[in-house]
Amino acid sequence: MSLDRTKLRWNGWGWAARKDELAARDDVWAFLAQALEMPALLATPPRPLDELALPPARLSLEDRVELGGIVGTSQIRDSLEERAFHARGRSYRDLLLLRNGEISPLPDAVIYPRGSDEVLAILALAAERNIGVVPFGGGTCAPPALRGDCASVIALDLTEMDHIGSIDPVSLTAEVEAGIYGPALETALKAKGLTLNHCPAEFEFSTLGGFIAQGDADWLISAKLATPKGLIEASTPELLALVKGSRGHLGIVTEAVLRVQPVAARHEHRAYLFANIGTAMAALRAAAQEDIRAELQLFDAEHTSFQRRLEGLGKTQSPIAKLAARYAKWRGFTEAPCLMLASFDGDNAHVAFAQNRFRHLASRFGVLALGQAAGESFRQQRFQSYYLRDSLLDRGAGLLRFELRTSWAKLASVYETCRMALEQVLSATSPREGAKGLVLGQLVQARSDSVGIVFTAIFPRAIGADLEQEEKITAVARQAITMAGGALQGADQAPQSETGLGGTLRRALKQSLDPMGVMRPKT
Numbered sequence: 001m002s003l004d005r006t007k008l009r010w011n012g013w014g015w016a017a018r019k020d021e022l023a024a025r026d027d028v029w030a031f032l033a034q035a036l037e038m039p040a041l042l043a044t045p046p047r048p049l050d051e052l053a054l055p056p057a058r059l060s061l062e063d064r065v066e067l068g069g070i071v072g073t074s075q076i077r078d079s080l081e082e083r084a085f086h087a088r089g090r091s092y093r094d095l096l097l098l099r100n101g102e103i104s105p106l107p108d109a110v111i112y113p114r115g116s117d118e119v120l121a122i123l124a125l126a127a128e129r130n131i132g133v134v135p136f137g138g139g140t141c142a143p144p145a146l147r148g149d150c151a152s153v154i155a156l157d158l159t160e161m162d163h164i165g166s167i168d169p170v171s172l173t174a175e176v177e178a179g180i181y182g183p184a185l186e187t188a189l190k191a192k193g194l195t196l197n198h199c200p201a202e203f204e205f206s207t208l209g210g211f212i213a214q215g216d217a218d219w220l221i222s223a224k225l226a227t228p229k230g231l232i233e234a235s236t237p238e239l240l241a242l243v244k245g246s247r248g249h250l251g252i253v254t255e256a257v258l259r260v261q262p263v264a265a266r267h268e269h270r271a272y273l274f275a276n277i278g279t280a281m282a283a284l285r286a287a288a289q290e291d292i293r294a295e296l297q298l299f300d301a302e303h304t305s306f307q308r309r310l311e312g313l314g315k316t317q318s319p320i321a322k323l324a325a326r327y328a329k330w331r332g333f334t335e336a337p338c339l340m341l342a343s344f345d346g347d348n349a350h351v352a353f354a355q356n357r358f359r360h361l362a363s364r365f366g367v368l369a370l371g372q373a374a375g376e377s378f379r380q381q382r383f384q385s386y387y388l389r390d391s392l393l394d395r396g397a398g399l400l401r402f403e404l405r406t407s408w409a410k411l412a413s414v415y416e417t418c419r420m421a422l423e424q425v426l427s428a429t430s431p432r433e434g435a436k437g438l439v440l441g442q443l444v445q446a447r448s449d450s451v452g453i454v455f456t457a458i459f460p461r462a463i464g465a466d467l468e469q470e471e472k473i474t475a476v477a478r479q480a481i482t483m484a485g486g487a488l489q490g491a492d493q494a495p496q497s498e499t500g501l502g503g504t505l506r507r508a509l510k511q512s513l514d515p516m517g518v519m520r521p522k523t
C-alpha cells in the first residue's frame with residue numbers, strides 16, 4: 001500500500017497530522033460566526049475511539065481459518081482501528097455518525113487480498129459460508145458494513161493490490177491492479193511522461209477500483225471483475241458498462257487496462273473577473289460552445305466574495321492591491337463580481353492559442369484579467385474543501401456539497417431555484433432564530449449542451465439534531481434540483497432504480513453473478 005493508513009483520520013478526512021492554518025485563527029472563526037449570524041462558534045470535538053464500545057466480531061473461528069488459508073493470517077485484521085476505519089465512508093452524514101461515536105454496523109474483520117485469485121477464492125467461500133462482503137478502496141464513498149441476512153460481514157480492502165503490470169508509452173495504455181491509490185498511479189505514469197487525467201475532489205485518498213466502481217471511467221479499456229460465480233474479463237462495451245458504476249454490488253474489480261495520455265508540456269492557470277453572474281454565465285457558455293480548449297470554473301458572486309474576504313483577513317491591502325481595487329471599481333465591478341478560473345494545458349503553441357482565443361472571447365463580456373498568480377493560488381486550494389469540512393465540524397458548523405447538471409437553457413432558473421431553496425432550508429434548520437447559512441455556487445465541466453453546478457452549503461450545526469438537519473437540507477436540495485429540471489450528479493445521484501424493466505434486468509444480473517446475495521448485503 002502506497003499510503004500509511006495509520007496516519008489517516010478514522011473519523012474525518014485525510015492526514016491526521018495535517019494542521020489547518022485557517023482553523024487555528026480566531027479571526028477566521030469570528031468572521032464565520034458573523035457571516036452565519038451566530039454569536040460565536042464553539043468547539044464541538046468528536047468522541048475519541050478509545051471511549052467507544054465496539055460490538056464483538058461475529059466471524060466464526062472456522063471461517064477465519066478458511067480465510068487465513070486463502071490470504072494468510074497476517075492479511076486478516078480486526079483491531080479496533082481497522083474495524084472503525086472500515087465502518088463507513090466519508091460523507092457528511094458518515095462523519096456526523098462517526099464523530100458522535102455511532103460506529104455500528106462494523107465489519108467483523110478486514111481482509112487484505114493480494115491478487116485476483118485470492119479475491120475469487122474469498123468470494124466463493126463467502127457464498128458458501130454466507131459471509132457478507134463489502135468492497136473497500138480508499139473508503140471516501142464506502143457504504144456502511146451492513147450484514148443483512150449473512151452470518152457475518154467482512155470488508156474486502158483492495159489497497160494491497162496496487163501493482164502496476166505494465167505501462168506502454170507507445171500504445172498509451174497501462175495495466176494496473178485496482179487497489180492502487182490515485183496519487184501513486186499518477187506518480188508511476190508521470191515517470192513515463194503520461195497521465196490518466198482523472199482528478200475528482202476525492203482523488204488524494206481514492207483508488208482506481210473506486211473510480212471505476214463509482215463513476216463513468218471513460219478511459220477504461222478492459223477490466224477483470226471477480227464475482228462469487230467466477231471471473232468476468234470485460235472488454236466489450238456491454239460488459240464494460242456492467243463494471244462501470246457497479247458500486248461493488250456484483251463483484252470486485254481486481255485489474256484494469258486504462259487509456260492514458262501524454263502529460264501536457266505546459267499548464268497555466270489564470271483568473272478572470274466578470275461584473276456579475278449573468279455575464280459570467282454567458283461567457284462560460286460561449287467558451288464551451290465555441291470550443292475553447294480550457295478547463296473553466298466559475299465561482300458565483302457569493303463564492304467569490306466569501307473567498308476574497310477570507311483571504312483578506314488580517315492582511316493590510318498593499319498599494320498595488322488598492323490601485324487594482326480602484327481600477328475594478330472604475331470598470332464597474334462594484335455590484336457582485338464573479339471569478340472565473342481558466343486552466344490551459346498543452347504544448348506552448350496550443351496554450352498560447354487557447355489563451356488568446358479565450359481573452360478575445362471574454363473581452364466581449366467585459367472581463368477583467370487578474371493574471372496568473374491569482375489563478376495559481378485558487379488552483380492550489382482544490383483539494384482543501386474536505387479538510388475545511390472537518391475544521392467546521394470541530395467548531396459547530398457543517399458543510400454539505402450538492403452536484404448537479406443542467407442544460408444551458410435551464411441554467412438560470414435551476415441555479416436561482418436551487419440557491420433560494422438552499423438558503424431557505426439552511427435558515428429554517430439553523431439552531432438559532434435569525435442565524436443563516438452560506439450558499440456558495442460554482443459552475444464546472446461546461447459542455448456545448450450543458451454545465452455542472454456545485455453548491456457548497458456552510459451552516460451552523462443543530463447540535464443534538466445534526467442528523468435530522470442533514471436529512472432536511474439534503475431532501476430539500478434534491479427536490480429543488482429535480483423539480484427545477486437539473487440532474488443530480490456524483491454522490492447525490494439517485495440510487496439505481498429497482499422498478500420497471502431496468503429493475504428486473506438488474507435483479508436477474510445480480511441473481512446470476514451473486515445468487516446468495518453476499519455482495520454488499522442490505523439491512
Ligand SMILES: Cc1cc2nc3c(=O)[nH]c(=O)nc-3n(C[C@H](O)[C@H](O)[C@H](O)COP(=O)(O)OP(=O)(O)OC[C@H]3O[C@@H](n4cnc5c(N)ncnc54)[C@H](O)[C@@H]3O)c2cc1C
Nearest residue numbers: 137138139140141142207209210211213214215248253490
Ligand atoms: C454515487 C456516487 C457517484 C459518483 N460518481 C462519480 C463520477 O461519476 N465521477 C467521479 O470522478 N467521481 C464520482 N464519485 C466520487 C468517487 O466515488 C470517488 O472519488 C472515488 O472514486 C471513490 O474511490 P474510493 O477508492 O475511495 O472508493 P470507496 O469509497 O472505497 O468505494 C466506493 C464504492 O465502490 C466500491 N468499490 C471500491 N473499490 C472497488 C473495487 N475494486 N471493485 C468493486 N467495487 C469497489 C465500494 O464498495 C463502494 O461502493 C461518485 C461518488 C458517489 C458516492
